[in-house]
Amino acid sequence: MSRGHRPAHRRRGREESSSRPSGERILVLPGEELPAHGLKPGPGTYRTGGKVYASVLGLLSTHPPVVQVIPLSGRYIPKPRDLVIGTVTDVQGTFWLLDIGAPRWAPLHMTGTPWKVDIGDTERFLHVGDAVAVEVENLDPTGRIGVTMMGDNLGKLEGGTIVHVSPARIPRVVGRGGSMIQMITRHTGAQIVVGQNGRIWVNGSPDAIRRVAAVLRLIDENGHRSGLTERVESYLLSTLPTSDVGPEEPRGESAGRLAPDDTPPFLGPTGPGPDPDERDPETNEPEGP
Amino acid sequence: MSEEIDAEIRTAHVLDLAAAGKRLDGRGPDEYRKITIEPGFVTTADGSALVRLGDTAVVAGIKLEPGKPFPDTPNAGVLTTNAELIPLSSPTFEPGPPQPGAIEVSRVVDRAIRAAETIDLTRLCVTPGEKTWVCYVDMHVIDHSGNLIDASLLAAVSALAHAKVPAKRFEIAESDYPLDVQHYPIECTFVRLGDTIVVDPTFDEERSAQGRLTVATDETGRVVAMQKGLVGAFSPEDVKDTVRRAFRHGEEMRVLAKGGRA
Amino acid sequence: MGNVGAKEVPVLLSPEGLRIDGRKLDELRPLSIRAGALHQADGSAYVEWGANKVLAAVYGPREVHPRHLQQNHKAVIQCRYNMAAFSVDERKRPGLDRRSQEISKVIGEAFESVVFAEEYPRTSIDVYIEVLQANAGTRCAGLVAASVALADAGIPMADLLPAVAVGKVGGAIALDLKKEEDNFGEADLPMALVPQSGRLVLLQMEGHMTEPELAQALDLGVKGCREIYEKMKQALRDRYAVGPAGGVGA
Numbered sequence: 001m002s003r004g005h006r007p008a009h010r011r012r013g014r015e016e017s018s019s020r021p022s023g024e025r026i027l028v029l030p031g032e033e034l035p036a037h038g039l040k041p042g043p044g045t046y047r048t049g050g051k052v053y054a055s056v057l058g059l060l061s062t063h064p065p066v067v068q069v070i071p072l073s074g075r076y077i078p079k080p081r082d083l084v085i086g087t088v089t090d091v092q093g094t095f096w097l098l099d100i101g102a103p104r105w106a107p108l109h110m111t112g113t114p115w116k117v118d119i120g121d122t123e124r125f126l127h128v129g130d131a132v133a134v135e136v137e138n139l140d141p142t143g144r145i146g147v148t149m150m151g152d153n154l155g156k157l158e159g160g161t162i163v164h165v166s167p168a169r170i171p172r173v174v175g176r177g178g179s180m181i182q183m184i185t186r187h188t189g190a191q192i193v194v195g196q197n198g199r200i201w202v203n204g205s206p207d208a209i210r211r212v213a214a215v216l217r218l219i220d221e222n223g224h225r226s227g228l229t230e231r232v233e234s235y236l237l238s239t240l241p242t243s244d245v246g247p248e249e250p251r252g253e254s255a256g257r258l259a260p261d262d263t264p265p266f267l268g269p270t271g272p273g274p275d276p277d278e279r280d281p282e283t284n285e286p287e288g289p
Numbered sequence: 290m291s292e293e294i295d296a297e298i299r300t301a302h303v304l305d306l307a308a309a310g311k312r313l314d315g316r317g318p319d320e321y322r323k324i325t326i327e328p329g330f331v332t333t334a335d336g337s338a339l340v341r342l343g344d345t346a347v348v349a350g351i352k353l354e355p356g357k358p359f360p361d362t363p364n365a366g367v368l369t370t371n372a373e374l375i376p377l378s379s380p381t382f383e384p385g386p387p388q389p390g391a392i393e394v395s396r397v398v399d400r401a402i403r404a405a406e407t408i409d410l411t412r413l414c415v416t417p418g419e420k421t422w423v424c425y426v427d428m429h430v431i432d433h434s435g436n437l438i439d440a441s442l443l444a445a446v447s448a449l450a451h452a453k454v455p456a457k458r459f460e461i462a463e464s465d466y467p468l469d470v471q472h473y474p475i476e477c478t479f480v481r482l483g484d485t486i487v488v489d490p491t492f493d494e495e496r497s498a499q500g501r502l503t504v505a506t507d508e509t510g511r512v513v514a515m516q517k518g519l520v521g522a523f524s525p526e527d528v529k530d531t532v533r534r535a536f537r538h539g540e541e542m543r544v545l546a547k548g549g550r551a
Numbered sequence: 552m553g554n555v556g557a558k559e560v561p562v563l564l565s566p567e568g569l570r571i572d573g574r575k576l577d578e579l580r581p582l583s584i585r586a587g588a589l590h591q592a593d594g595s596a597y598v599e600w601g602a603n604k605v606l607a608a609v610y611g612p613r614e615v616h617p618r619h620l621q622q623n624h625k626a627v628i629q630c631r632y633n634m635a636a637f638s639v640d641e642r643k644r645p646g647l648d649r650r651s652q653e654i655s656k657v658i659g660e661a662f663e664s665v666v667f668a669e670e671y672p673r674t675s676i677d678v679y680i681e682v683l684q685a686n687a688g689t690r691c692a693g694l695v696a697a698s699v700a701l702a703d704a705g706i707p708m709a710d711l712l713p714a715v716a717v718g719k720v721g722g723a724i725a726l727d728l729k730k731e732e733d734n735f736g737e738a739d740l741p742m743a744l745v746p747q748s749g750r751l752v753l754l755q756m757e758g759h760m761t762e763p764e765l766a767q768a769l770d771l772g773v774k775g776c777r778e779i780y781e782k783m784k785q786a787l788r789d790r791y792a793v794g795p796a797g798g799v800g801a
Binding site: 033046048053055057072073074103105142 | 593594611612613614623626667671672673674702703704705706707708709710711745746747748784787788791792
């Protein structure tokens with residue numbers, strides 16, 4: 001049987017994200033036959049005997065000429081140009097191994113950082129337990145995931161904490177055009193960096209972090225349901241601190257570790273960060289320019 | 290889901306919260322997670338209980354079989370406890386021989402059951418020197434979200450409290466009868482997070498902890514087991530204070546364990 | 552298989568064609584499946600089938616431990632079927648016995664036949680099945696639970712795997728044996744079906760049957776599997792239902 005592969009082009013509008021014009025979301029299960037007249041099998045599907053079937057549990061997504069299934073569960077599957085948040089699990093002479101919640105660990109080579117690292121000196125820059133924001137560069141056929149720390153908004157994360165949600169929920173955390181994450185940031189004053197791998201870095205006052213974490217848990221548990229945006233907004237408004245306006249000072253210095261002098265500390269912007277490929281909140285599919 | 294290596298900033302966050310008297314899930318330092326107990330969950334066992342402590346879940350089963358007493362205690366029954374930390378319950382467990390963590394849970398639970406004389410072992414004797422009841426207490430952790438010791442002992446004691454000796458099946462008596470439970474030990478586990486000592490740690494709190502202290506108490510006011518675990522230290526004042534807290538929590542949890550039994 | 556020399560052989564089939572628990576020959580025991588029953592696992596399911604209580608959890612795809620088991624071009628599927636000490640009438644010593652190892656192997660091979668393991672080279676997909684209470688057909692219950700758990704974990708595969716045991720009781724072919732039927736009956740045939748292809752990926756037999764009996768048993772088993780398949784799908788749909796959102800703490 002032939003397996004589908006990821007489409008090279010970008011799709012257009014949200015209305016085309018499901019096979020019904022009403023935008024109804026259709027859950028499919030492994031082994032279910034998919035309506036595929038004149039369509040090519042994409043990710044999450046397989047073809048055999050002239051028919052196309054779902055291979056994962058997820059939402060049916062039809063954008064001619066491809067039919068695919070967007071998984072609703074499972075570990076993070078890396079894609080090039082994804083910003084992800086990882087934890088250093090091992091330090092070697094020329095690279096660090098990162099746990100990014102994917103099926104495999106990701107090596108970060110010393111040349112993929114803005115630092116001048118000598119061979120064998122890697123421990124000085126990052127040690128086991130450090131949290132970093134990196135970008136997925138490439139995936140080789142053996143499943144090795146190449147990541148880089150060269151780029152804006154990438155680097156070591158100091159202070160704050162990391163909240164875990166299911167990777168399938170990230171599009172809803174970000175929202176259409178960044179609307180959800182901007183609403184969360186606006187009502188809490190927190191610094192937030194969203195990793196496509198379901199890891200979200202949150203920094204701010206203890207209260208801000210607590211409220212952001214509560215909202216993220218809400219989205220994680222209810223992301224596939226309707227009326228979520230209203231629920232989130234209602235929670236945020238009902239829990240606004242009665243004292244005063246404006247974002248409070250982030251507590252990074254007291255909560256985090258001091259970085260070595262020549263390591264640039266990471267300063268993330270508020271909001272989702274410039275992401276040339278915004279994703280459709282329903283399907284995590286990239287939207288075109 | 291938990292991974293083996295957690296980001297240090299998450300550990301630091303747990304400690305920061307603790308310093309302000311707060312915890313990740315919003316509980317106070319002296320608050321247990323929600324506990325539910327389902328006695329009789331496994332009908333193939335002579336006694337059983339499914340305990341949920343927050344997201345942690347443990348199933349305990351009691352099996353009683355006739356056997357020979359130990360030569361040096363001809364008038365006493367035999368009690369064996371075993372805790373299985375099965376790989377199904379956590380990404381951090383691997384199949385194979387029991388890891389030190391599993392062995393510790395087994396032994397700390399066992400000590401509490403024995404020291405409290407939960408069952409009068411002489412009542413299990415059928416014919417001195419020849420035949421006695423062997424009581425197996427097997428605890429199966431099925432979902433690990435922290436505090437396996439408290440959940441496991443609670444499951445074991447609940448299972449014992451609802452157990453029946455299968456005397457009829459083994460043709461030792463006319464009918465089955467309830468296992469005679471005389472004491473109800475309850476274990477309370479605390480961890481140090483900075484200067485704060487919190488009760489009933491979650492998995493993340495155990496990972497961030499700087500020492501763990503378990504205290505077992507029974508309903509007569511005795512301390513029947515203690516265990517200090519993980520890397521860290523407690524002052525004698527800390528210990529006395531946690532013992533006081535353990536008695537208080539023990540009373541509440543005991544009611545749940547007995548559930549319906551006088 | 553049978554308890555030779557047991558005290559009393561129960562009547563397995565009444566003159567009206569009803570079985571020891573009142574079921575007809577082609578009737579399944581009550582079956583309920585809950586997907587996502589555990590918090591730590593990547594995917595999980597809890598099954599109550601007749602008097603069976605079985606849990607399954609899936610972890611992965613994840614790095615392989617021990618590393619030497621790693622395969623360059625695909626994921627390894629490691630399956631472990633285990634029975635709790637208190638799950639059977641006579642307490643079972645903890646640890647994998649030979650029966651559990653054999654069952655682990657055939658179940659693992661069933662999944663290898665449908666999981667698209669080449670999508671995750673050099674990783675491990677770990678499938679754990681734990682029997683908490685047993686009453687015949689535990690390997691089928693375990694397979695059903697594990698199959699739902701794999702879908703819950705987002706593992707790509709050709710189809711879910713419904714499974715059931717067919718046997719022979721009182722001379723007649725019967726679907727989904729319970730404990731007494733398994734102990735005192737004449738044959739036991741567990742099987743697992745790939746509904747999409749109509750093929751079997753697990754098939755074992757204990758006991759004896761004639762050729763026509765075997766043909767009848769296979770047909771009955773496939774019919775039973777299709778019924779079970781619907782319940783497995785419903786369990787997953789229930790977990791991933793699209794409905795109104797709850798509030799914080801809901």
